Amino acid sequence: MSQRLLEIVTSLGRPQIAVIGDLMLDEYMFGQAERISPEAPVPVLRLQGTEYRPGGAAAVGMDVAALGGICACLGVVGDDGNGQVLLDLLNKAGINTDGILVCKDRPTTTKTRLVGLAQHRHQQQLFRIDQESSDPIEPQIASRILQVFRRMVNQIKAVCIADYGKGLVGNWLCQQVINISKRHGVPVLVDPCLKADWKARYSHAHCLIPNRYEAGAATGTPITRVDDCRPVAERLIQQLDIETLVIKLDKDGSYLQVAGGPGRHIPTRVRQVYDVTGAGDQVIATMAVARAAGVDWQQAVELANIAAGIEVSRFGVCSVTIEQIIQDILTNQSQPSSSSLVERKVLPLDQLLKELGWRRRIGYKVVFTNGCFDLLHRGHIEYLAFCKRQGHVLVVGLNSDSSVRLIKGPDRPINSQQDRAALLAALEAVDFVTIFDQPTPLALIETIRPDVLVKGRDWEKKGVVGAELITSYGGKVVLAPIVEGKSTTATIEQIRALADPTVVQT
Numbered sequence: 001m002s003q004r005l006l007e008i009v010t011s012l013g014r015p016q017i018a019v020i021g022d023l024m025l026d027e028y029m030f031g032q033a034e035r036i037s038p039e040a041p042v043p044v045l046r047l048q049g050t051e052y053r054p055g056g057a058a059a060v061g062m063d064v065a066a067l068g069g070i071c072a073c074l075g076v077v078g079d080d081g082n083g084q085v086l087l088d089l090l091n092k093a094g095i096n097t098d099g100i101l102v103c104k105d106r107p108t109t110t111k112t113r114l115v116g117l118a119q120h121r122h123q124q125q126l127f128r129i130d131q132e133s134s135d136p137i138e139p140q141i142a143s144r145i146l147q148v149f150r151r152m153v154n155q156i157k158a159v160c161i162a163d164y165g166k167g168l169v170g171n172w173l174c175q176q177v178i179n180i181s182k183r184h185g186v187p188v189l190v191d192p193c194l195k196a197d198w199k200a201r202y203s204h205a206h207c208l209i210p211n212r213y214e215a216g217a218a219t220g221t222p223i224t225r226v227d228d229c230r231p232v233a234e235r236l237i238q239q240l241d242i243e244t245l246v247i248k249l250d251k252d253g254s255y256l257q258v259a260g261g262p263g264r265h266i267p268t269r270v271r272q273v274y275d276v277t278g279a280g281d282q283v284i285a286t287m288a289v290a291r292a293a294g295v296d297w298q299q300a301v302e303l304a305n306i307a308a309g310i311e312v313s314r315f316g317v318c319s320v321t322i323e324q325i326i327q328d329i330l331t332n333q334s335q336p337s338s339s340s341l342v343e344r345k346v347l348p349l350d351q352l353l354k355e356l357g358w359r360r361r362i363g364y365k366v367v368f369t370n371g372c373f374d375l376l377h378r379g380h381i382e383y384l385a386f387c388k389r390q391g392h393v394l395v396v397g398l399n400s401d402s403s404v405r406l407i408k409g410p411d412r413p414i415n416s417q418q419d420r421a422a423l424l425a426a427l428e429a430v431d432f433v434t435i436f437d438q439p440t441p442l443a444l445i446e447t448i449r450p451d452v453l454v455k456g457r458d459w460e461k462k463g464v465v466g467a468e469l470i471t472s473y474g475g476k477v478v479l480a481p482i483v484e485g486k487s488t489t490a491t492i493e494q495i496r497a498l499a500d501p502t503v504v505q506t
Helices: 002-009 057-066 081-092 139-152 171-183 198-202 212-219 226-240 279-292 297-312 322-331 338-345 349-361 378-388 401-408 417-425 442-448 467-472 488-499
Strands: 016-021 023-036 043-056 070-078 096-103 110-118 122-131 158-162 188-191 244-248 254-258 264-266 366-371 393-399 432-436 452-456 476-480
Touching: 002 297, 002 322, 016 057, 016 139, 016 279, 023 057, 023 070, 023 081, 023 122, 043 057, 043 081, 043 110, 057 070, 057 081, 057 158, 057 279, 070 081, 070 139, 081 096, 096 139, 139 171, 158 171, 158 279, 171 188, 171 198, 188 279, 198 226, 212 226, 212 244, 226 244, 226 254, 244 279, 244 297, 254 297, 264 297, 279 297, 297 322, 322 349, 338 417, 349 366, 349 393, 349 432, 349 442, 366 378, 366 442, 378 393, 378 452, 378 476, 393 401, 393 417, 393 442, 417 432, 432 442, 442 467, 452 467, 467 476
Parallel strands: 016 070, 016 158, 023 110, 070 096, 158 188, 366 393, 366 452, 393 432, 452 476
Antiparallel strands: 023 043, 110 122, 244 254, 254 264
């Protein structure tokens, strides 16, 4: 699965996404919570800083943009300072705000969180203050938002409706957006509000993404186990005439049901949860970008599970980037068996370049070395460990059998290239092995363009192949220390001497 998801997440492109919903501003007031007030049994917060982040539908927009999508947000803000702060944050992130209208008769929905730092280490939310109006927006405001949407529908590839029950997403506007989108072949994904009339508001959407509590409450069937999901999902699909339902199951992952098909439980990796704020926003944003890029429903949910897992491991609403998803996938690949270890580490050059490309995208430094590595010994082990310490990813260029014969003579190698590659792959220090046929690795170095080239110190006078190339583009050549008395040639001579009865052993 890891390889497939890496292929997908690095080819999402820049799809255009419209986000319609209740825009919010999250205000975080940070301080030291050092004592209890003498006036009341509450902590005293010594304020040290304030931070603003887009919340609600605005957070969905930020999540879309962080994943590389081109986003337009549609909604309302108040004619106040918080509204301007929110617009500035969205504009700074490159989000189109032409569809955000300023309303003089309602405040910008703002959630102020007082956050204490306990013992100078642990952030803890102490209190939250909400400024908002849940009154439905005026019909003329809804009509103006719809006009903006009509103008952009030919360019967008997906729509997110983020309904938090703050008055923006009414039944009429929601149904108009769904109907217009369907006529243009644009998928609509909805994060529903529990208080809404789901049939009147969300019918005919492409995908509904409730959490387990919302889905259970909407059908009168609580979801306590994964097995409870299927009847709930099938009922909602039928009642709402929707194509797909995804139930968010927090630590249990997600449940995917496509109309007319079997349901699928898509588990997620168990994580240390720090703050669940914004996880739902991340799910709908990731799924929208994935679907807009042509990814199927299951793969879109798998990516959303990963993105949401990253989000909940951090404090507050934090958008997840493609680089962070790549990092998470690479870091948490399942430990392979010995056979799959060879398959994962010993790669042809074209596949190696893909693997290195993903790692370079997240800032990893590639180290390269090469050799025959015919009979592994202590000198090899210490040498390769030294190589790995020079960067993040160690690639070993391994001379093929024919290449070794050209260098060492017709009686070498002792071990075949497949066996030598398998032994190298089993070493923790080695990340990848690629086999080459040429007498020197120069062509391989030219293709890989490593950040660091390592050879043994015994090559200092002979000249390191590829050194000039490496330094020409800012790379580094490092000479490794040699373990005295340890070499493959010496080991072979010792074995031959032991096998020859005419040789006197001393």
